[in-house]
Amino acid sequence: xxxxxxxxxxxxxxxxxxxxxxxxxxxxxxxxxxxxxxxxxxxxxxxxxxxxxxxxxxxxxxxxxxxxxxxxxxxxxxxxxxxxxxxxxxxxxxxxxxxxxxxxxxxxxxxxxxxxxxxxxxxxxxxxxxxxxxxxxxxxxxxxxxxxxxxxxxxxxxxxxxxxxxxxxxxxxxxxxxxxxxxxxxxxxxxxxxxxxxxxxxxxxxxxxxxxxxxxxxxxxxxxxxxxxxxxxxxxxxxxxxxxxxxxxxxxxxxxxxxxxxxxxxxxxxxxxxxxxxxxxxxxxxxxxxxxxxxxxxxxxxxxxxxxxxxx
Amino acid sequence: xxxxxxxxxxxxxxxxxxxxxxxxxxxxxxxxxxxxxxxxxxxxxxxxxxxxxxxxxxxxxxxxxxxxxxxxxxxxxxxxxxxxxxxxxxxxxxxxxxxxxxxxxxxxxxxxxxxxxxxxxxxxxxxxxxxxxxxxxxxxxxxxxxxxxxxxxxxxxxxxxxxxxxxxxxxxxxxxxxxxxxxxxxxxxxxxxxxxxxxxxxxxxxxxxxxxxxxxxxxxxxxxxxxxxxxxxxxxxxxxxxxxxxxxxxxxxxxxxxxxxxxxxxxxxxxxxxxxxxxxxxxxxxxxxxxxxxxxxxxxxxxxxxxxxxxxxxxxxxxxxxxx
Numbered sequence: 196x197x198x199x200x201x202x203x204x205x206x207x208x209x210x211x212x213x214x215x216x217x218x219x220x221x222x223x224x225x226x227x228x229x230x231x232x233x234x235x236x237x238x239x240x241x242x243x244x245x246x247x248x249x250x251x252x253x254x255x256x257x258x259x260x261x262x263x264x265x266x267x268x269x270x271x272x273x274x275x276x277x278x279x280x281x282x283x284x285x286x287x288x289x290x291x292x293x294x295x296x297x298x299x300x301x302x303x304x305x306x307x308x309x310x311x312x313x314x315x316x317x318x319x320x321x322x323x324x325x326x327x328x329x330x331x332x333x334x335x336x337x338x339x340x341x342x343x344x345x346x347x348x349x350x351x352x353x354x355x356x357x358x359x360x361x362x363x364x365x366x367x368x369x370x371x372x373x374x375x376x377x378x379x380x381x382x383x384x385x386x387x388x389x390x391x392x393x394x395x396x397x398x399x400x401x402x403x404x405x406x407x408x409x410x411x412x413x414x415x416x417x418x419x420x421x422x423x424x425x426x427x428x429x430x431x432x433x434x435x436x437x438x439x440x441x442x443x444x445x446x447x448x449x450x451x452x453x454x455x456x457x458x459x460x461x462x463x464x465x466x467x468x469x470x471x472x473x474x475x476x477x478x479x480x481x482x483x484x485x486x487x488x489x490x491x492x493x494x495x496x497x498x499x500x501x502x503x504x505x506x507x
Numbered sequence: 508x509x510x511x512x513x514x515x516x517x518x519x520x521x522x523x524x525x526x527x528x529x530x531x532x533x534x535x536x537x538x539x540x541x542x543x544x545x546x547x548x549x550x551x552x553x554x555x556x557x558x559x560x561x562x563x564x565x566x567x568x569x570x571x572x573x574x575x576x577x578x579x580x581x582x583x584x585x586x587x588x589x590x591x592x593x594x595x596x597x598x599x600x601x602x603x604x605x606x607x608x609x610x611x612x613x614x615x616x617x618x619x620x621x622x623x624x625x626x627x628x629x630x631x632x633x634x635x636x637x638x639x640x641x642x643x644x645x646x647x648x649x650x651x652x653x654x655x656x657x658x659x660x661x662x663x664x665x666x667x668x669x670x671x672x673x674x675x676x677x678x679x680x681x682x683x684x685x686x687x688x689x690x691x692x693x694x695x696x697x698x699x700x701x702x703x704x705x706x707x708x709x710x711x712x713x714x715x716x717x718x719x720x721x722x723x724x725x726x727x728x729x730x731x732x733x734x735x736x737x738x739x740x741x742x743x744x745x746x747x748x749x750x751x752x753x754x755x756x757x758x759x760x761x762x763x764x765x766x767x768x769x770x771x772x773x774x775x776x777x778x779x780x781x782x783x784x785x786x787x788x789x790x791x792x793x794x795x796x797x798x799x800x801x802x803x804x805x806x807x808x809x810x811x812x813x814x815x816x817x818x819x820x821x822x823x824x825x826x827x828x829x830x831x
Contacts, residue, residue, distance in 0.1 A: 220614025231602040308598035315615035
């Protein structure tokens with residue numbers, strides 16, 4: 196038998212990636228350190244208490260308004276609970292993820308441990324991915340803790356599985372996206388506080404101000420060129436551009452996707468242009484997933500480059 | 508003997524244009540296997556810059572450095588495998604215990620998990636911290652942290668230890684402990700390269716010394732050789748003569764190789780004797796010739812000695828306090 200035949204088969208890439216991550220000492224160290232900090236307890240308890248309190252409050256309000264506990268009221272309670280939980284998860288993704296990840300590399304400088312790590316055999320990629328996975332996993336853990344409350348929506352009804360799929364996937368992708376922004380900003384700062392502020396500013400710029408600015412510029416552009424909006428080409432352009440802008444912002448993505456869902460469009464939507472052509476476009480949540488994952492990889496790549504360049 | 512650590516024309520310039528600053532100026536030195544090499548120099552001389560280049564943390568502007576034959580530029584990973592680095596600060600992960608701290612760094616060197624517990628136990632034993640393994644790193648004294656840091660540098664069994672000011676900020680007892688540890692490690696076959704301001708430590712344990720000032724290496728040799736290379740350093744001669752002190756003074760002033768001839772401040776001598784001090788530049792042969800000259804000149808010499816030059820004095824003579 197040849198040697199090639201005896202050699203073990205190379206595992207598939209997800210398994211290889213998992214093996215690499217499970218061997219990454221940064222992930223263990225980060226989790227161990229984070230869970231031992233006193234504020235970790237507050238990070239866990241406060242969102243949970245807040246969610247439970249809000250769920251109770253909206254349930255009482257809905258039931259009080261309807262003055263009855265019939266099927267429709269229960270549906271409304273289910274919908275209200277869902278909005279609260281998804282809202283809290285979105286807050287965790289947009290507000291806590293940048294803060295947690297922005298300290299990842301900057302805190303190594305603050306604790307004077309950065310050089311110690313860089314002289315080990317740990318590659319820049321392992322360092323950055325370890326920090327990223329640890330930060331994202333902590334936020335995902337906080338989200339996971341909301342699951343029992345989210346399961347109440349199944350008890351009350353009023354929420355379609357498609358809605359859970361759309362909003363949960365947008366929130367999960369947001370966590371990765373905002374953590375990657377935080378990590379990139381962290382690699383540019385030697386102190387955690389400016390890094391955190393920077394991460395918030397960049398996150399807000401990318402997901403709020405940039406879409407608004409593009410929207411404004413787009414409106415001015417069409418106005419300046421005096422293009423009749425009835426043109427099919429302009430219609431198609433406006434639709435594509437609008438969807439793209441919406442997909443830059445997680446809250447906007449969720450709102451528009453929800454609207455599409457109300458019309459029964461989970462994966463894509465279609466519209467008939469003035470010239471009679473039917474234009475198909477993916478739902479914003481799908482665009483957001485693709486865009487955010489792409490940007491996440493880009494930001495992580497830039498961070499690895501930055502960490503490598505610090506040796507120079 | 509082979510050089511395990513070597514630099515050639517190592518140059519580092521920070522910044523560009525007019526505001527640039529030359530931190531290292533064609534630094535060339537080598538450290539041989541088994542050496543305890545003391546890297547001595549005033550603040551701002553370029554010690555830390557040189558160390559950061561040797562540990563692959565900084566790229567030189569020009570020149571090259573090798574660790575165990577591996578270029579720090581071309582093969583940084585191979586160089587890192589060969590070296591253990593202890594900076595002049597202690598990197599703290601306050602939430603980890605002593606055991607976890609070492610386990611984490613063992614992970615960073617990809618030491619298999621099953622090999623870690625006995626390795627860590629041995630290292631903690633070596634640095635005498637076995638009894639503190641379950642304690643938080645933050646709860647250790649500075650001296651203990653420094654010993655833990657030394658254990659960390661040894662986790663992957665490197666051949667060379669590069670230590671930046673390992674004894675700075677330690678109390679005398681902790682300093683002696685670290686010094687003893689370094690000697691023990693050298694006995695175990697490690698090559699030790701350390702920078703320091705504490706010349707007593709150098710004099711105590713180093714086999715070779717390099718003196719750096721303004722980014723340039725101004726001396727590199729064994730301690731004994733540095734002490735013997737007196738032709739470049741000023742030596743102080745003490746001599747006692749019999750007879751008329753004025754006549755003795757006249758003869759001494761007439762000897763061209765003697766400078767600054769002066770009566771010794773300690774003049775508790777019996778009547779008829781006088782003690783003089785003078786500065787002299789030259790090697791041992793010149794010193795021997797000087798004694799012959801004095802006798803030939805008719806000076807009744809009854810005592811002729813040289814004051815032992817300490818490393819501090821050699822350092823002060825060699826360096827001029829120039830900061831790069």
